[in-house]
Amino acid sequence: MGSLKAVLKHPDDFYPLLKLKIAVKKAEKQIPSEPHWGFCYSMLHKVSRSFGLVIQQLNPELRDAVCIFYLVLRALDTVEDDTSIASDIKVPILIAFHKHIYDRDWHFACGTKEYKVLMDQFHHVSTAFSELKKGYQDAIEDITMRMGAGMAKFICKEVETIDDYDEYCHYVAGLVGLGLSKLFHASGTEKLFSDSISNSMGLFLQKTNIIRDYLEDINEIPKSRMFWPREIWSKYVNKLEDLKYEDNSEKAVQCLNDMVTNALIHIEDCLKYMSELRDPAVFRFCAIPQIMAIGTLALCYNNIEVFRGVVKMRRGLTAKVIDRTKTMADVYQAFYDFSSLLKNKVDMHDPNAKTTLNRIEAAQKICQDSGTLSNRKSYIVKREPSYSPALIALLIIILAILYAYLSANRSNKIKVTL
Incomplete structure (x- = not known):
């Protein structure tokens, strides 16, 4: 407060x-019991409590899709923001990130605090993503691919x-x-x-x-x-x-x-x-x-x-x-x-x-x-x-x-x- x-x-x-x-307290109590969904909604509230609150007011199917969409893009953004990662390593990860969301074994050590946890345990997000309807998966993959390519472009380009x-x-x-x-x-x-x-x-x-x-x-x-x-x-x-x-x-x-x-x-x-x-x-x-x-x-x-x-x-x-x-x-x-x-x-x-x-x-x-x-x-x-x-x-x-x-x-x- x-x-x-x-x-x-x-x-x-x-x-x-x-x-x-x-x-907020009520929303936190409604976190699903399944480990991967529990992780996703707990992480959502850690990286953005207010945003997590409005997401949880959506209908359940759309709520899950938006939650995963948000976490995938937060993870992508964490890679872009981490200035300790050399460009020759960072750029390929950004470009291929849309493929990693299908790989339940993929993770990448970067970021700090809750963002590091998100990246270390990204397999939970991938598992939840695999349970979404194909229409949602296709939309998330398409935007992640385009965003990763755009971020990679501006790693090597100034905003003039x-x-x-x-x-x-x-x-x-x-x-x-x-x-x-x-x-x-x-x-x-x-x-x-x-x-x-x-x-x-x-x-x-x-x-x-x-x-x-x-x-x-x-x-x-x-x-x-x-x-x-x-x-x-x-x-x-x-x-x-x-x-x-x-x-x-x-x-x-x-x-x-x-x-x-x-x-x-x-x-x-x-x-x-x-x-x-x-x-x-x-x-x-x-x-x-x-x-x-x-x-x-x-x-x-x-x-x-x-x-x-x-x-x-x-x-x-x-x-x-x-x-x-x-x-x-x-x-x-x-x-x-x-x-x-x-x-x-x-x-x-x-x-x-x-x-x-x-x-x-x-x-x-x-x-x-x-x-x-x-x-x-x-x-x-x-x-x-x-x-x-x-x-x-x-x-x-x-x-x-x-x-x-x-x-x-x-x-x-x-x-x-x-």
């Missing part, structure tokens, strides 16, 4: 956080132009969008979306992550590869790492805003894709990450802290998004509100201000034209009201009672066991 300080500052986060905590940037993001994330569309269609729940619109769903998420993770990536030891395109950052500094230095703060923010503006171009496709989904569980699975992305971009825009530390949505706000995203009207409201937050931060002296505003207003028009926006000020972007000391004290008492209750139950269970 979020920190006590954060909950006291945003008391209305408490209930969504509590619901999220309960939902915006076209390179879009191509790299297509390989590592746009193809995920294409693959998910194929899995949804194979399950019989959705129509088959076009590659173009599916690609945008992945690019919007990937570009947001690349923007948000600048400092973590640039400071990584051994040095991580960077994917901010030279065509953008060279307008502001001589070297990409120069953006993190205080003397370059003004140029760094302008470059950041340029990157965010580039990401905004995908919003129209994303809204169109989500508006045409039919299955409620598939809709939530797709919509929650997209709202998180526009929210993260709104926080990052014009924010020097991207080059100083971690900028991300607080956990309580994330819990609210997960709890309250149920319909397309919720998506339109969230995108409108977060884009309004972003719009209010635009400095007209910024070199890209006009383009930024045009893209924001185009997105807002789609939301307005839906006819679903409410007049209320959304919970997502409103400034939290001041709470009286009495209300804060009451919240602390409730938390203390809840903690005492849980501790007593835990003690009773221990006594029974003894």
Whole structure:
């Protein structure tokens, strides 16, 4: 759950956080008993708890396919990310990875922490993959093959132009969008979306992550590869790492805003894709990450802290998004509100201000034209009201009672066991 300080500052986060905590615990208890499926779902929750939660809301057949798809691509990504692997070893593995998913004896030592466990015990993933329907297997194999080839290409190629940037993001994330569309269609729940619109769903998420993770990536030891395109950052500094230095703060923010503006171009496709989904569980699975992305971009825009530390949505706000995203009207409201937050931060002296505003207003028009926006000020972007000391004290008492209750139950269970 979020920190006590954060909950006291945003008391209305408490209930969504509590619901999220309960939902995560419930999902963890639903892990299958078979060793290979148990490993896969346990690993899913370790590498992405929130993503694991929305996956487990899908129908069982599709849920298993998406779980394996996610773990296969996480494993592929682990190979790509491991800078200790020489290129002459790494490239052949990436290119042949789609074949390894059929080999129950294959594993490869790389990665750290839970990712190392995933790679060491990849046979569990292969075993689970072998139990999926052929339509799911074919989709996962095809995307893994194309993604591995694309990753291999960029091991030996820098991201120079915006076209390179879009191509790299297509390989590592746009193809995920294409693959998910194929899995949804194979399950019989959705129509088959076009590659173009599916690609945008992945690019919007990937570009947001690349923007948000600048400092973590640039400071990584051994040095991580960077994917901010030279065509953008060279307008502001001589070297990409120069953006993190205080003397370059003004140029760094302008470059950041340029990157965010580039990401905004995908919003129209994303809204169109989500508006045409039919299955409620598939809709939530797709919509929650997209709202998180526009929210993260709104926080990052014009924010020097991207080059100083971690900028991300607080956990309580994330819990609210997960709890309250149920319909397309919720998506339109969230995108409108977060884009309004972003719009209010635009400095007209910024070199890209006009383009930024045009893209924001185009997105807002789609939301307005839906006819679903409410007049209320959304919970997502409103400034939290001041709470009286009495209300804060009451919240602390409730938390203390809840903690005492849980501790007593835990003690009773221990006594029974003894």
